[in-house]
Amino acid sequence: VLPSLRPDTVYYPKRGVSKNTIAKYHISYCNDQNKPFFRRAFFPILDPLGRHVVGWSARTVWERCEKCGVYHSVSYVCPSKEKRIFYGKWKHSKGFQAERHLYNYWLAKPFIAKTGTAILCEGAGNCWALDACGITNSVAMFGLSLSKHQRSLLQQAGALTLIVALDNDEEGEAAKKRMEGQLQHYFRLFFVSPDDVNDIGDMVPDDIQKMFGEMLKKTSREKLLAKE
Numbered sequence: 001v002l003p004s005l006r007p008d009t010v011y012y013p014k015r016g017v018s019k020n021t022i023a024k025y026h027i028s029y030c031n032d033q034n035k036p037f038f039r040r041a042f043f044p045i046l047d048p049l050g051r052h053v054v055g056w057s058a059r060t061v062w063e064r065c066e067k068c069g070v071y072h073s074v075s076y077v078c079p080s081k082e083k084r085i086f087y088g089k090w091k092h093s094k095g096f097q098a099e100r101h102l103y104n105y106w107l108a109k110p111f112i113a114k115t116g117t118a119i120l121c122e123g124a125g126n127c128w129a130l131d132a133c134g135i136t137n138s139v140a141m142f143g144l145s146l147s148k149h150q151r152s153l154l155q156q157a158g159a160l161t162l163i164v165a166l167d168n169d170e171e172g173e174a175a176k177k178r179m180e181g182q183l184q185h186y187f188r189l190f191f192v193s194p195d196d197v198n199d200i201g202d203m204v205p206d207d208i209q210k211m212f213g214e215m216l217k218k219t220s221r222e223k224l225l226a227k228e
Contacts, residue, residue, distance in 0.1 A: 002026045002044060002053070011041040011061045015201070021128045030058070040091065043124065048153070050106030055096030057103075057124065057142070060089055092142075099147035103127060103140035105157070111137040113158040115220045119212065120146065120154075120164045122172075125201035133208045135216070138165075144175040151186060161188040161219040163212070167199040190215060 005028040007019070012027055021027070026044055030037040042058035062071045068078035070087035079087055092098060104127040112118045119138035121127055130138040141150055144166070154162070164179060166172035176191050183189055192211060194203055203211075 056093040098142040116160040
C-alpha cells in the first residue's frame, strides 16, 4: 500500500514540510470525493516494528471557521450542528484506537532505548519537525492525554526520562498540570513549550535544536549512568 501512495503536494509542503519528510512518513493527499479522507492530507500509523499499517490519520486542508468552530472552506455555508462532527480538524481511519498507539514509535524506539529519553508531543507534525532537525526519539500521543497503554509502550522502549513538549496554549498548560500528576512516579519529567509560536512545527530549525539539544544531552542514559 505505502509505495503506491502519491506524495502530498497540496497541504503540508505549504506548511514547510520537506519532500524528504513527506517521503519518509508516506504523507499523501486525498482528492477523491468518494473517499472518507476527501480534501485531507493523510498518513499511516505503523505497528511497533514498522511492518504493518495499524491505522491512518488525516488533517483537513481547511482552517477553523470563526463562526461555527469547525473546519471548512470559507466559500461554504457553515454545516448544521448535526453535521459538524464530520468537519473536525483530524480524522482517523475506522476502528483505529489512538490510545493504544504512539505515532513514530516504530522509528523512535531504538533511539529511546539508546538514550533513555523520549520526547512526547501532541501530534505527528511535531515529530516531523524534530526529525528534520536530526532529533529522532520523539513520539506523539494523538492529543493531550497519555493512556496507560501508551505509557507502557514508553516503558517497554526503555524511557527513563520524558521531555513533554506541548503546544503554547491554554489546553497545553492544563494538560501539563494533569500529566505531571499522572506521570511523575514513572519518569523523570521535563516540560517545554515554544515561546513565540503555537507548537514545535511552527518553530525554525535553529530554535528547535537550541530548545532540545542541551536538554537531550543532560538527560541521556550515558549521562545518568555516569552520575551513579
